[in-house]
Every structure is written in C-alpha cells, then in structure tokens.
Amino acid sequence: MRYQSPLKPSPAWAALAASFMAPWDKPDHEMCRGRDDAQVISYPGGSSMSYASRVTLPLLCLTTLLACGRTPESADxxxxxxxxxxxxAPATPFEPGPIPADQTRVRVSFIGDVPNLPSIGVRSVFLCSTTCTATGVSGGVLAGDDGTGRGKLFSDVTLPPSRIDxxxxxxxxxxxxxxxxRTLRLAQPITLQAGERQEIFLSLSTVRPGDASSLEVTYLGTAPLPPTAGSVVAYRPDRAMAWPAGSPMGLAMAAGSLKEAQLFGMELIDTGGIVPRVAVWPALKTQDPMTVTLKVNRDRIAKGLTAADYKVQLADKTTPAVTMNGDxxxxxxxxxxGAQVYTDRSVIETSSGERIALPGKTLNAASISAQDTSACKNSLTARRAEYEQYFADGTxxxxxxxxxxxxxxxHIVLIDRSNRxxxxxxxxxxxxxxxxxxxxxxxxxHGTGAVVAINGFTWDGDKGTYMGTGYGTPLGTLITAxxxxxxxSTTEAILGFQMQPADRSKGTSAExxxxxxTSLNFGTHNYNVIGSTTSVIRNGACNPNLDTTSVNRWSAVGIGLNRMALVSSTSSGTSSPRDLCSVFExxxxLSGAIxxxxxxxAAMAWLGQHINPLTGSDYYAFGNARNILNALVWK
Structure with missing residues (x-):
C-alpha cells in the first residue's frame, strides 16, 4: 500500500471531511446544541483507506467532541x-460578620415534601440571571419533612445584586x-438587594407518590430576612407545623393558617425578662391562632411573685389566656x-441584679386607654418614698x-447622682x-462595663445598619471627658456634668x-455635655411647646433632687414627646430634661443586656439594634 501524506488526504477522505464539518458552518455551533444522538460515519474506501486517514479521522472526531464540551467516552x-x-464565576462563601454593602447574602435550603426521603446528591445549585452562578459544595443532602418547617442548608454565599429568574x-x-x-423558571423573579439577606427554599418530592426512587426539586419560596434571624422556617398551607417541643420556644400552626407558603425567620432575644422576647419576620397574622410555648427562667421572677403573677400582652393590648405547666x-x-410578658405588680430591679415586687398591686394595664399616661405618673408618684429608701440603703x-x-x-432607670x-x-x-x-x-x-446605657442625640452620616462599619458626626453639642x-450655634436644651474628683470624694453634679x-457658660459643668434640639422639662414644668402628635419611639434624660432618670421606649412602645413629661412629673x-x-x-442597655431590641420594619433594616454614635452611661 502506497504511503500518502496526511497533508494531502485522498479525494474520498476530503469529501468525507467536508461532509463531517458541514454542520459547523451553521451559526452558534448548532451541532453541539441539544444533540444527544450519535452520528454514524462510514470509512471511505473500505479496507483500502490510507493509514493517515485512519488516524486523522478519529482526531477530528475528538476535536469536535471537545469543542462541544464532551469526552469521547461519554458526555456529562x-x-x-x-x-x-x-x-x-462561582459565588463567594459568606464569611461571618457584616454583609458587604455591595453584596447580597443568599442562603439556599432544601426541605422534604414527605418524611424519610433518601439523601440526594447535589453538585451545585445554580442561581441564574444573564448567566448562572454556582452556589455550594458538592455533597449529599438529607431533607425529609420532620414537621418543624426546618430546611437543610446547602449554601450560604454572597452575590452581587441581581434578579434571579x-x-x-x-x-x-x-x-x-x-x-x-431541569431548569426551574420562577413566575416571580427574586430581587437581590445590596447589603441584605435572602433565603431561598427548594422542595424535594417524589415524582410518583410513594416512590422514593424518582425524585424532583421544585421552588417553594423566598423571603428577605433580618441579619440576626437565627432560625428559618417554611410554613406550607397543606399541613400543620410544630416547632420542636422542649426548645426555649415552641410554635404550632394548623394547616390552612396562611393561604400561601411562607418563609419566616425567628429569633429569641434575651432582654433580661423571665422569658425571651420572640422576634418574627415577616410578621405573621394567621387565620387560626398559633400556639406558643416559652420556657420560664424562674431565677428572674421578682422576689415575692410566682409565675402565675405574669401575663402576656399582645400588640393590640389584649391579654390572651395563659397556662403554666412546670416551667x-x-x-x-x-x-x-409586640407580644410581651408582664405583671400588674410594681417591680423594681437594683443595680446589683436583685428584682423585687413592691407591696400591693399598682394598675391593670388592660383597662387603661392606649395613650393615657396617668397610671404611669400616679404609680411613680406613689412609689417615690420607696425608691428613695433603696437609694438611702446604698443602691x-x-x-x-x-x-x-x-x-x-x-423603660425607666433612676440614678442616685450623689453616689460616689x-x-x-x-x-x-x-x-x-x-x-x-x-x-x-x-x-x-457603648455600655460595656456600665450599669445602664442610653442612646445619645442624632448624628449626620451613615445610617447605622449592619452593613460594615459606619461613621458619623454629632448634630448636637457634645463634649466628652x-x-x-x-x-x-442653634438654640438647644443641654445637660452638663462636672468631672468627678479622682478620689471620688463626691458624686456627679449636673446642670x-x-x-x-456657643454663647453659654457651662462653668464647671463642662466635662461631659450633651445637647438636644428639644427640652422635655424646663422652668420646673413640662415644656408647653412639646409636640403631641409625633408618635414614635423616644429616649430622654432628666435631672432633679440630685437624681437622674433615663427613659427609653420599649421595643413596641410608642408615644409623643409630650407623653414623656409624665415620667419626670x-x-x-423637674430641674430639666432633654x-x-x-x-x-432609641435604645437602653441594663446590666449588659439590650432591653428594648427593635421590632417590625426597623428589625428588618437594622437587626436587633441600630448602630449609634454615642451614649450616656452610668459606670
């Protein structure tokens, strides 16, 4: 057989090569797109085909397969x-800490539609917009339905803002x-917002009921959640859901309580109460009542009371029936x-952590109109002598x-400024x-090492969200140490404090x-100075010009009788600036309050615990607490 150069194939080979390459003349390499069928190629010339042709043809086939993203043995x-x-490019794994301001934290979880599903193998979950981004690391996912609504987390990554469809x-x-x-196409795209957290749940189910040998994944839902939300739950209307019994909190929801599937985040926040505060986002308003169980910390029950003395108050100020079974x-x-646990008894807590119920009942919260501050004012007036006795005893x-x-x-904290x-x-x-x-x-x-800390006045600069480090400049007069x-140079109401002697031979004077x-002479009360645009108490009485319509959360500080009162709204409490007068009155x-x-x-920390964490839309935007520029502390 005569040797033939591979650079000059035989006419038969050239014809075959031209026929084989013809599909590549089509746009976008159509031969590669969606082709799972094999092409059958006959060797020209039978057994008389040249040696070079027998070598070159397989090489051409290999080149074609690799160009299509395949291997000669088998395509992926x-x-x-x-x-x-x-x-x-693949997504970046999320690192614990603030969410980058130009990224979105995205968590993808699986949840089983039925119990006892086998573990599935997942190489990656791709979130697609113009291109697809791989999230997660290949592994097995065991995601049966255990009745709690909890999913199995697969990936926790950061992505640039985009729309996932x-x-x-x-x-x-x-x-x-x-x-x-397959591709799951979303009827409603998921919008990823910069600096926020997005949860995505995928449902795992059998293709044929009862046959676990054939499984498919469907899209269940998504929700933006606050940065601090710990537990993520998926409620599905076709079944009941019960958060695990025996945990610090139990939550049971009947089937049909919501019309559509809903993801929500839950967080238990220790504010120093006998039970933790429950934070839920998005807010749940169900058709049928949810059953909530909370573990009681009996060590925090005020001396002289039992758990039976405590009640639950809801956002609408109603008090549902409460049962106690053990703890x-x-x-x-x-x-x-806005749900919270309270007692009608008058309770105080000293700076040493001793919580005491004062003699006699004080008020019935359920019978008082929403903005009637007289009950608060009258109770404080009636208890003045008892508060003073605790100060006299060294508190x-x-x-x-x-x-x-x-x-x-x-929340109210009284301070004896004469204490050294x-x-x-x-x-x-x-x-x-x-x-x-x-x-x-x-x-x-701000309150590290302090008995109590309260937020200062407003600032100009960053908003104080959880996205990285924020900075600001004070808008009111501020002198520190x-x-x-x-x-x-604007008209202000100002509190000034003297520097306490190094030997602590006296307390802290204030004016x-x-x-x-810029034109005031603070005299010796110039060591710590904090200003505001608004006085609450001036000239020994409530400021007559105070706004009575701007209902919001507020903080205030005032002095009198060598004492000082720090006042800050509860988590879900709101009032007008005028309402704050009732506390100081x-x-x-009455020496002055700002x-x-x-x-x-508005924030207060007492004995190291933040006692009025944020709720509602503020909770979503800032988490439990907004970052603030400064605070007034007692330490």
Whole structure:
C-alpha cells in the first residue's frame, strides 16, 4: 500500500471531511446544541483507506467532541450546556460578620415534601440571571419533612445584586440519589438587594407518590430576612407545623393558617425578662391562632411573685389566656408582633441584679386607654418614698417596670447622682481613617462595663445598619471627658456634668441649660455635655411647646433632687414627646430634661443586656439594634 501524506488526504477522505464539518458552518455551533444522538460515519474506501486517514479521522472526531464540551467516552449528562445555560464565576462563601454593602447574602435550603426521603446528591445549585452562578459544595443532602418547617442548608454565599429568574439543581450521583435535571423558571423573579439577606427554599418530592426512587426539586419560596434571624422556617398551607417541643420556644400552626407558603425567620432575644422576647419576620397574622410555648427562667421572677403573677400582652393590648405547666408558659395568638410578658405588680430591679415586687398591686394595664399616661405618673408618684429608701440603703441605680405596659410604654432607670461609686460618661470612638468622624456602634458596645446605657442625640452620616462599619458626626453639642466633639450655634436644651474628683470624694453634679451652646457658660459643668434640639422639662414644668402628635419611639434624660432618670421606649412602645413629661412629673425630677434621638435609635442597655431590641420594619433594616454614635452611661 502506497504511503500518502496526511497533508494531502485522498479525494474520498476530503469529501468525507467536508461532509463531517458541514454542520459547523451553521451559526452558534448548532451541532453541539441539544444533540444527544450519535452520528454514524462510514470509512471511505473500505479496507483500502490510507493509514493517515485512519488516524486523522478519529482526531477530528475528538476535536469536535471537545469543542462541544464532551469526552469521547461519554458526555456529562448534567452539564449546564445540556440545558442551554452558561456558568459564570462561582459565588463567594459568606464569611461571618457584616454583609458587604455591595453584596447580597443568599442562603439556599432544601426541605422534604414527605418524611424519610433518601439523601440526594447535589453538585451545585445554580442561581441564574444573564448567566448562572454556582452556589455550594458538592455533597449529599438529607431533607425529609420532620414537621418543624426546618430546611437543610446547602449554601450560604454572597452575590452581587441581581434578579434571579431561574434555578438549576445540578445532580451528583456519586454523592447521593440524583434528582431530575431541569431548569426551574420562577413566575416571580427574586430581587437581590445590596447589603441584605435572602433565603431561598427548594422542595424535594417524589415524582410518583410513594416512590422514593424518582425524585424532583421544585421552588417553594423566598423571603428577605433580618441579619440576626437565627432560625428559618417554611410554613406550607397543606399541613400543620410544630416547632420542636422542649426548645426555649415552641410554635404550632394548623394547616390552612396562611393561604400561601411562607418563609419566616425567628429569633429569641434575651432582654433580661423571665422569658425571651420572640422576634418574627415577616410578621405573621394567621387565620387560626398559633400556639406558643416559652420556657420560664424562674431565677428572674421578682422576689415575692410566682409565675402565675405574669401575663402576656399582645400588640393590640389584649391579654390572651395563659397556662403554666412546670416551667413552660403557653398562650395562643394570631399575631405575635409586640407580644410581651408582664405583671400588674410594681417591680423594681437594683443595680446589683436583685428584682423585687413592691407591696400591693399598682394598675391593670388592660383597662387603661392606649395613650393615657396617668397610671404611669400616679404609680411613680406613689412609689417615690420607696425608691428613695433603696437609694438611702446604698443602691445607686434602680430599674422601674411600672410604665412598660401602660403609656408612655417606656423603660425607666433612676440614678442616685450623689453616689460616689459611679459617674456619668459619654463614650465615643473617633475614627482613625476619617478625622472628625466617629464609629457607629450598638448600645451594648457603648455600655460595656456600665450599669445602664442610653442612646445619645442624632448624628449626620451613615445610617447605622449592619452593613460594615459606619461613621458619623454629632448634630448636637457634645463634649466628652473635656474634649469638645461638637459645639453648635442653634438654640438647644443641654445637660452638663462636672468631672468627678479622682478620689471620688463626691458624686456627679449636673446642670440644665437652654440656649445657643456657643454663647453659654457651662462653668464647671463642662466635662461631659450633651445637647438636644428639644427640652422635655424646663422652668420646673413640662415644656408647653412639646409636640403631641409625633408618635414614635423616644429616649430622654432628666435631672432633679440630685437624681437622674433615663427613659427609653420599649421595643413596641410608642408615644409623643409630650407623653414623656409624665415620667419626670411623676418622679418629681423637674430641674430639666432633654429628648434624645428616637425611632430605631432609641435604645437602653441594663446590666449588659439590650432591653428594648427593635421590632417590625426597623428589625428588618437594622437587626436587633441600630448602630449609634454615642451614649450616656452610668459606670
């Protein structure tokens, strides 16, 4: 047989090669797209085909297969190209900490439609917009329905903001049973917002009822959640759901309680009460009552009371029936937002952590109109002598519970400024990178080591969300430890404090000022100075110009009788600035009081615990607490 150069194939070979390559003349390599069928190619010339042709033809076939993303042995049946999709760069795993301001935190979970499903093998879950982004690491996923609504987390990543309209679960037979490989097209795209957290749940079910050998994945739902939400639950209307019994919180919902499937986040927040505060987002308002169980911390029940002395108050100020079984408190409600446990008895807590019920009942919160502050004021007036006795016995700070469940719905801490063991501080953290600006921090950070901390006045700068580190500059007069941070020329109400002697030979003197700070002489009360645009108490009485219509969350601080009162709205409590007068009038602290920042900034930490964490839309935007520029602390 005569040798023939591979550079000059025989006429028969050239004709075959031209026929084989003809499909590549079509646009977009149509031969590769969706072709699972094999082409049968006959060798020209039978056994007389040249040696070079016999070598070159397989090489050409191999080149063609590789160009199509295939191998000569077998094509990958789970390649994205099979679904006519392309993959971009994989997602970045989420690192614990703040969500980057230019990214979205995305968590993908699986939940079984029935119990006892086998473990499935998942190579990746692709979230698709213009291209598809791989999330997660290949592995087995065991996601049966255990009745709690909990899913099995597969991936926790960060992605740039985008609109997701397709989801693809890529099987991995080596890691578990494969599922149907297909594109899930979303009727409502998922919008990923910068700096936020998005939960996605995928439902795992059998293709044929009762046959676990054939499984498929469908899209269940999505929800944006607050950054601090710990547990994520999927409610499905076709079945009942019960959060695990024996945990600090139990939640049972009947089938049909909601019309559509709903993802929601739950968080139990320790605010120092006998039960934790329940935070739920999005807010649940069900057609049938939910059954809630909470574990009672008996060590926190006020001395002189039992668990039976406590009640539950809902957002609409109603009090559902409560049952106690051992250490478990149970009640039912259709709306959990604003639910809190309280007692009608008058309770105080000292700076040493001793919680005491004062003699006699004080008020019936359920019988008082929403904005009637008289019950709060009258109770404070009636208890003045008892508060003073605790100060006389050496207590330097007292928390009062009487006005937390009646208007103006505030936490109150009284401070004996004549006590020499502690003093006032206005902590700030100057920015190293941005001179003249200050780092925004949560109230518990400002209050490290303090008996009590309350937010300061407002600032200009970042909003104080959970996205990275924020900075700001004070808008009101602020002098901390003798250093002027800000002095304005606008009319203000100001509290100034003397520097306590190094030997602590006396307490902390304070004085109230009104006027332009640049023209005021603070005298010796210039060591710690905090200003506001609004006075609550001035000239020994309630400021007659106070707004009575701007209902919001507020904080305030006032002085009188060598004492000081810190006041901050409860988590779900709101009031007008005028309503705050009732606290200082009831206490008789009439030397002067100023309103501090309000809304999501209103915050108080007592004995190291944040006692009024955020709820509702503020909880979604900021988490449990907004980062603030400064605080007033007693330490």
């Amino acid at each position: 049946p789970y390649a994205l190209s099979v679904l006519n999709e392309t993959a971009g 397709r989801i693809i679960v890529q099987p991995d037979p080596a890691a578990g049973q494969p599922v149907a490989f 478990t408190l149970t009640f039912q409600a259709k709306d959990l937002s 330097d700070a007292i928390r009062i519970f009487d006005c937390e469940n009646v208007a103006p719905y505030v 063991g502690r003093t006032v501080d206005l902590p700030v953290t100057p920015s190293v990178d941005y001179p003249g600006k200050y780092v925004l921090r949560p109230i518990t950070s 003798g250093t002027a941070r800000k002095k304005t 109230f000022f009104v006027g332009a700070s 009831g206490l008789g602290y 309103r501090l920042d309000g809304g999501p900034s």
